[in-house]
């Protein structure tokens with residue numbers, strides 16, 4: 085998620101789930117091909133499996149970005165056909181491409197020719213006044229004939245005229261049944277559903293209809309949700325680290341990253357929700373957000389935040 089997630093966030097999420105596929109935020113293919121690829125693509129081996137999400141609509145440039153990405157070891161390459169930002173529309177990529185399935189298909193073909201990794205697409209159920217039955221089927225069929233390996237569908241339209249990107253994540257209504265119908269129609273192509281899924285109970289229900297579930301905001305704001313994913317959905321019942329172990333692992337990680345020039349806050353900002361629902365969570369968030377920004381702040385901030393949770397008594401039972 086642009087401006088939210090990054091490799092530090094993925095490092096944290098990987099401590100909580102060994103099996104979930106993690107995604108990068110969208111990276112413009114031009115920034116990889118013509119810019120600082122190392123800065124955009126470098127990641128830690130422990131983050132695997134990781135999908136790189138590309139934004140773009142120039143088949144040759146996307147193909148080149150795939151070649152570069154493959155050399156960095158990404159496990160999957162995903163093309164964004166869902167982002168509604170103006171910045172993105174003016175560059176002719178993101179959700180506006182839902183109106184140009186043939187161009188997206190050319191991109192997918194070029195990407196598949198350039199890499200052995202699975203090439204997938206993330207889209208909406210439609211844009212603006214598109215008929216979500218007819219145009220989504222046409223879009224998806226065009227992707228299938230281009231050889232796409234899987235589709236991720238955000239179960240709402242993007243309204244490109246009149247809504248901000250933020251509004252486009254809440255205002256257009258969710259239509260899960262439409263995505264289920266698409267999944268059934270495209271089977272055996274793997275199809276994943278996304279949008280407004282906030283609990284693992286809800287995820288389990290969707291998995292009755294779909295091959296996978298993608299979580300965005302819920303996983304970001306409430307990362308501990310991920311701690312139950314492996315046991316519940318992947319049959320891996322190995323123990324997951326508790327809050328104290330996560331804070332210790334993140335402190336070691338932060339120390340190493342700070343030696344390479346990272347700021348503590350760049351890591352701490354992804355950890356604010358770790359204590360949600362526990363007594364002391366407010367103080368935890370405050371220490372992690374305020375103290376981590378101070379000049380010379382080091383990983384001892386994490387120990388202090390943990391202490392605030394461990395020292396806060398549970399409310400008395402009534």
Ligand SMILES: Cc1cc2nc3c(=O)[nH]c(=O)nc-3n(C[C@H](O)[C@H](O)[C@H](O)COP(=O)(O)O)c2cc1C
Pocket residue numbers: 085086087088108109110137164166167206238253278279280281298299300301302
């Ligand atoms: C701050 C922010 C940035 C986002 N950036 C991306 C992005 O880079 N690529 C993408 O495919 N979706 C992006 N999204 C959309 C999410 O991936 C997801 O489709 C959307 O939030 C709905 O799912 P959710 O309700 O589980 O969050 C972003 C969402 C937010 C809140």
